Amino acid sequence: MFTCRFAMHFSPLVLLCLVGLTAGQDTSLSAVKRAFEAADIPNDLSITFNPRFLLEVTLPQPTGASITLHAGVQLPRNATAGPPSFAVAGSAGAGPFVVAAVDPDAPTPQSPTSAQIRHLLAPNFAARNNPSADIHPLVNSTAAISPYRQPNPPAGSDAHRYIFLLFRQPAGFNNQTLVTPTTPVQLFNISSFAAATRLGAPIAGTFMLVAPNPPAA
């Protein structure tokens, strides 16, 4: 059992959060866009977010079914170990694509002095053709630049937003040196990185809320 009480800071999100507890993956582009706007994400990331496709982000679980995110869902931290797998719904083409994930709320949403934290930066994803459904698994052919980091909001913080974005990968992206595997993950800026590397605006995205582990009883 978990609750949405940590999401109260993002008051418009509480309803989404409750919906997210019961609904499965994202099914509506306009609902994803509204969820991003209700959570102030385009503004806080300085991005334009007009998704053209749905991004499926699926977290494996130690036991039982894996969890596919629904924009704004709150997950207990121990369900977010990952690493996630990805798929894109719709005719986005074969790729290549870049997947990024950022936390704009570190160490706390009220004072995000180390944000953004880069939780994933991974290029060279191709979309596999899926003859039975319009949902195409994304398969990477190289290691991530920044491998997936599990959310770890500090004790006492409200829930953080963990935002996954899908970009079309421009020619020459693999030659970028702005971010390498040794670049600190703090104080990242996805907007300025996307501008500098010509990623442009994201074409899909989703997000989850994760609160600190509850204090031991």
Ligand SMILES: *[C@@H]1O[C@H](CO)[C@@H](O)[C@H](O)[C@H]1NC(C)=O
């Ligand atoms: C997460 O922790 C809760 C509470 O301790 C437990 O009930 C649940 O099974 C755990 N879930 C996973 C995925 O480990």
Ligand SMILES: *[C@@H]1O[C@H](CO)[C@@H](O)[C@H](O)[C@H]1NC(C)=O
């Ligand atoms: C794809 O990414 C996963 C997770 O980051 C990594 O374990 C795997 O090695 C990558 N695949 C290749 C071909 O590098």
Ligand SMILES: *[C@@H]1O[C@H](CO)[C@@H](O)[C@H](O)[C@H]1NC(C)=O
């Ligand atoms: C990327 O770098 C490689 C090796 O330095 C070079 O051969 C290639 O032309 C570069 N590609 C682009 C698109 O800049």
Ligand SMILES: *[C@@H]1O[C@H](CO)[C@@H](O)[C@H](O)[C@H]1NC(C)=O
């Ligand atoms: C990130 O960079 C953009 C410019 O691309 C800038 O407008 C914005 O203020 C920066 N965000 C942060 C949190 O520094």
